[in-house]
Amino acid sequence: MSEIQYRVAKNVKDACAAMAAAKGKGYILAGGTDLLVQMKSGTREPGVIVDVKKIPEMVSIVEKNGAFTVGAATPAAVIGEHKKLKKTWPGVVEAINLIGSTQVQGRASAGGNLCNASPAADSVPAMVAAGVVANIAGPKGKRSVPVEKFCAGPGKTNLKTGEILVSLTFPKRGKDASDAYLRLIPRTEMDIAVVGCGVSLTMKGDTVKDARVSLGAVAPTVLLVDKAAKALIGSKLEDKALDAAAQACSDACTPIDDKRGTIRYRTKIAGVLLKRAALIARDRINGIEHRGHR
C-alpha cells in the first residue's frame, strides 16, 4: 500500500484545500462505514483521508425559519434523536435510520450515503422526495444542487475535484404536509433495498395539493418521478389516481437483474411501494402514526 495521509480539517475551506491538493486521491472521512470497507476491499485507495467531523457545521442540525440544515457528516443516530426534524420529515428520518445496524447508525451519515452514490441508498430517495438541497463548497466557492442532481451514476457524484458536500437543507413546510419512505428487502433488517420509494405530500383537506415521488434501486441514479407526482396532484388518492401514479413509477424503471430482484419484479414493486408510501404520508398528515418498517 502506498503512503496514506490522515488529515483533520479545521473548517470547510481547509477541507476543500486538502481535497484539491490531493488531486483526485482525496477521500472525505465522515462516518467511514463505506470508506473503510472500500479501503479494506481495495475498491478505494485514498492518498489523503480528510476527516471532517471536527467542522461544527458538518456535524450539527440547525433550524432557520422552518428549514433544517443538517451537516453532511452528522451521524444517523443523532439525526434520529432530533425530535423536531423527525416530526417534520418522518419519512426522511426513518430512511436515514434504516441504514445498517445500531453500530453503523452511530457513525453513518446522510451526506455519506449520498456521496457513496449507490442507486440503492436508503436516505437518497427520501431526500429527493423531500426536495432536499445539497450544499457544496469548493475552490471556486459555494453552490447548491437538488439532491436528485447530485449523483452521476453508480458510485459517481457530480462533485468536481476539491469540492465537498457540506450540508443538506430540508425546505420549510406547513402542517398539511408529510412524507414516507418504503423499501423492499428480502429480510426484515440489515439489507440493501431491492426497490425504495419516497413520497412527500401536501394536502388541502382531502385533496393532494403538491407531491413529489422518488424511486431508488431501479435506475443508475435515484429518480424523481414527475409523472407519478402529477397523477397524485389534484386527486383524493383514490384508486384511479394511485393506479396511474403506480404505472408512472413502473414506466420510469430501468433496473438491473441481480440476485436481489429481477427487472420484472423491481418494476412491479416500484408501483406497489408508491401506493403504500403515499397512503402512509397522508395518514401522517392526518395525525395517524406509522411505525413504517418496524
Place this chain on the structure above:
Amino acid sequence: MAKIHVTTTINGSATEYLCDPNQTLLDVLRDNLGLTGSKEGCGSGDCGACSVTINGRLVCSCLVLAPEAEGQKINTIEGMAQGEKLHPLQKKFVEMAALQCGICTPGFLIASKALLEKNPSPTETEVRYWLAGNLCRCTGYDKIISAVMEVAAEMRGAPNA
C-alpha cells in the same frame, strides 16, 4: 509510513499510542494496547464483535480509524467489570448460558449495555432490532435476548416474574 501520535481516554484511563494513518481502532486496541476483548469477526461492520462506545455512542471499532480516537472517550469490554465485580449483564450472560464459544459475547455485552443506558425498558422487539448488528453463530439469540430482558427488569428494580 509516518506514525500518528494519539492521546485518548480508554476505559477512564488516559492513553497514548502511535498508529498508522489507515490502522483501525480495533487493530490498535488489540495489537498495540493488548486489549484483546474486542474481537475481529468480519472487519466490515456487519458482525458487531468489535463493538465499543465512543463518547457513549455504540460503534464498530473495525470501522473507526485509530487517529480518530484523538481526544475521545473510548469504552471497551475490558472496562465493563469493576475489578472482580461483574456487570449485571455479564453475570446474567453466565447464569443463563447466553454464550457458547464466546467470540461474539464482548460485542453483545457492550451493545446491550448501550441499549439499557438509552432505554431501560426495551420491548423484546426493541432488543432484537438494537442487537441486529451483533451476530452469534453458535448459541443463537434467544438466550441472549432473555438475559438482556431480565437484566433490564432487575435494573429497574422489578424482578421478572
